[in-house]
Amino acid sequence: MPITPATATHSSSNGTADAILLELVDENGVTIGTAEKLSAHQPPGQLHRAFSVFLFDERGRLLIQQRALGKYHSPGVWSNTCCGHPYPGEAPFAAAARRTYEELGVSPSLLAEAGTVRYNHPDPASGLVEQEYNHLFVGLVQAELRPDPEEVAQTAFVSPAELAERHAADTFSAWFMTVLDAARPAVRELTGSSASW
Numbered sequence: 323m324p325i326t327p328a329t330a331t332h333s334s335s336n337g338t339a340d341a342i343l344l345e346l347v348d349e350n351g352v353t354i355g356t357a358e359k360l361s362a363h364q365p366p367g368q369l370h371r372a373f374s375v376f377l378f379d380e381r382g383r384l385l386i387q388q389r390a391l392g393k394y395h396s397p398g399v400w401s402n403t404c405c406g407h408p409y410p411g412e413a414p415f416a417a418a419a420r421r422t423y424e425e426l427g428v429s430p431s432l433l434a435e436a437g438t439v440r441y442n443h444p445d446p447a448s449g450l451v452e453q454e455y456n457h458l459f460v461g462l463v464q465a466e467l468r469p470d471p472e473e474v475a476q477t478a479f480v481s482p483a484e485l486a487e488r489h490a491a492d493t494f495s496a497w498f499m500t501v502l503d504a505a506r507p508a509v510r511e512l513t514g515s516s517a518s519w
Contacts, residue, residue, distance in 0.1 A: 341358040341359070342358070342359040342409075343356040343357065343358060343359070343409065343410050344356065344357055344358075344359050344362050344370040344371065344407045344410070345370060345371040345407075345408060345409075345410045345411075346362070346368055346369060346370050346371075347369055347370060347371050347455045348369070349369070349440065349455075351371070351438060351455045353371070353410075356410050357370065359407070360394070362453075363395060363450040363451055363452065364450065364451070365444070365449065365450075365451050366451060366453070367442065367450075367451030367452065367453030368453060369440075369453045369454070369455060370407065370453065370454060370455070371407065371408055371414065371454075371455055371457070372405065372406065372407050372408075372452075372454040372455065372456045372457070373405065373406060373407070373408065373414045373417055373418045373421075373456060373457045373458070373459060374402050374404075374405040374456050374457075374458050374459070374497075374501040374505070375402065375403045375404040375405065375418050375421075375422050375430065375433075375459045375460075375461070376402050376403055376436070376458070376459070376460045376461075376502070376505055376509060377403040377404075377422070377430055377460075377461050377462060377463040378460070378461075378462055378463070378509075378512065378513055378517075379462070379463060379479050380462075380464075381479075381481075381517075382481070382513040382514065382516065382517025382519070383479035383480055383481050383484075383517075384402075384403070384479065384480055384481075384485060384509075384519075385403045385426075385463055385467075385477060385478075385479055386400055386401065386402060386403065386477070386478055386479075386480055386485070386488075387400070387401060387402075387403060387404070387425070387426070387469070387474045387475075387476070387477050388400050388401075388474065388475040388476040388477070389401060389473075389474070389475065389495070390471065390472055390473050390474055390475050391475060392472060393473070394448075395445065395448055395450050396445055396447070396448065396495050396496070398475065398493070399492075399493045399494055399495050400488065400492050400493065400494045400495070400498070401494060401495035401497075401498050402495075402498060402501060402502065403422065403426070403463075404418070404421055404422045404425050404426065405421075405456075405495075405497075405501070406418075406421040414457035414459075415433070415435065415457075415459065418430075418433065418457070418459045419433060424470065424473070425469065425470055425473040425474055426463075426467050426468070426469050426470075426474065426477070427467060427468025427469060427470070428463055428465045428466070428467055428468070429465070430459075430461035430462065430463065431461055431462040431463070431464045432461050432462050432512075433459055433460075433461035434459065434460055434461060434508065434512070435457070435458070435459060435508075436458035436459055436460045436504075436505045436507075436508030436509070437458050437504060437505070437507075437508065438455060438456060438457050438458065438504075439456050439458065439500060439501060439504035440454070440455050440456070441453075441454060441456070441497060441500045441501075443496040443497050443500065444496070445496050452496060452497050454497070456497075456501055456504075458501060458504055458505040458508070460505060460508045460509055460512050461512070462512075481517075481518070482517070482518045482519055483518075506519060
């Protein structure tokens, strides 16, 4: 796995780990400052920039992941292919490609912007809040997955019908349906009508 700001160990001059900062934004997505990652998710939450990636195989099936049990936020739940936060000043597109590689060991093909969505989703299990201005991306996965077990517990490729069955039976992230519904026009354009998204 490549060493990046998300996976490297950083130490400040006093020996403590450097905080991961997120970009705070206004309702129009304009950067207004930064906040430490965990504090931005404490109730009531601070509106910050995020991204969500939806990758599909050649059959038009969506790649979903079960978040690793060690994650501080929404551990063990199923969600979209990849999601996360750009570093301050990092383009959302670059962050989406970087994080997909870090989590799943693959670089997305034909990654394209799919709009933005703003939401406020409390997570009852953790008590944290997702106040996000989320940049959406769709693309293809054309290589063998090599998930990082510290990030991803399991993966699955699902059709719309299989996703509906799983959604009824399994626990999904609080934001999953919001970001999927917002990305659907771009998903349909990418996968075609036969995939039924």
